[in-house]
Amino acid sequence: MQLLANTTSPYVRIARVAMIEKGLDIEPTLVDPWADDPRLRAANAATRVPTLLLDDGTPLAESLLIVQWLELARPAPEWPSLTGRDAATAAGVLSRAGIALGAIDASVHTIITRKVTAPLLFDETPVGLRRRRTMVEGLQRLEALGAVLGSAKSGTASGTAPGTAPGSTAPPLDAICAVVLYDYQQLRYGDQPWLPKTPGLQALAEAMRQRPSFARTMPRAA
Numbered sequence: 001m002q003l004l005a006n007t008t009s010p011y012v013r014i015a016r017v018a019m020i021e022k023g024l025d026i027e028p029t030l031v032d033p034w035a036d037d038p039r040l041r042a043a044n045a046a047t048r049v050p051t052l053l054l055d056d057g058t059p060l061a062e063s064l065l066i067v068q069w070l071e072l073a074r075p076a077p078e079w080p081s082l083t084g085r086d087a088a089t090a091a092g093v094l095s096r097a098g099i100a101l102g103a104i105d106a107s108v109h110t111i112i113t114r115k116v117t118a119p120l121l122f123d124e125t126p127v128g129l130r131r132r133r134t135m136v137e138g139l140q141r142l143e144a145l146g147a148v149l150g151s152a153k154s155g156t157a158s159g160t161a162p163g164t165a166p167g168s169t170a171p172p173l174d175a176i177c178a179v180v181l182y183d184y185q186q187l188r189y190g191d192q193p194w195l196p197k198t199p200g201l202q203a204l205a206e207a208m209r210q211r212p213s214f215a216r217t218m219p220r221a222a
């Protein structure tokens, strides 16, 4: 198995955290998607990270499809469930994960568009401001959901008794995505005055760093 990855992508981090929580702690193969790395291009028509090559050579693109495969390849109860073991739990987890993913998409879109619009700053255009609003509102909504994310982080979705300390049990997908969003925002926009203070998310992110899955995948600018 080979994970084609880079050190900054929040999508890569979602896949890596999920893999490590499922016991698949493989060293990523670092590639630069923007340099059209031939290994990435061969495996993924979109030439994007993450791309996971399974042992039989099957390439899996898209972070959430990798998570979907992991749920089947390493199912509960042997492994932690990342999305929940019943439809009602999964609905809550996936709904909250969707808020974080919308903000992650807006965040990455802003960074990528800066590459092509410079020196015009995309951020101040109507679309750029819309993306910023998505980031701000996404963070604020997740912050307001703190208690619910708190129950997710204590392992409710994976069937673990609620009330355990943050970071002490495997987090479901909503907590993974919320923390990936928070840490990516700090890396990319930590100095921006518009970035809202989200002390609940900050505490969750700091607690999750106790886990190797989060500590070893902290985003680093290339």
Ligand SMILES: N[C@@H](CCC(=O)N[C@@H](CS)C(=O)NCC(=O)O)C(=O)O
Residues within 6 Å of the ligand: 008, 009, 010, 011, 012, 033, 034, 046, 047, 048, 049, 050, 061, 062, 063, 064, 108
């Ligand atoms: N929806 C994809 C997004 C992946 C993605 O956009 N990855 C970026 C890095 S953050 C990339 O490889 N970009 C290269 C490109 O767009 O050409 C996922 O969830 O995996």
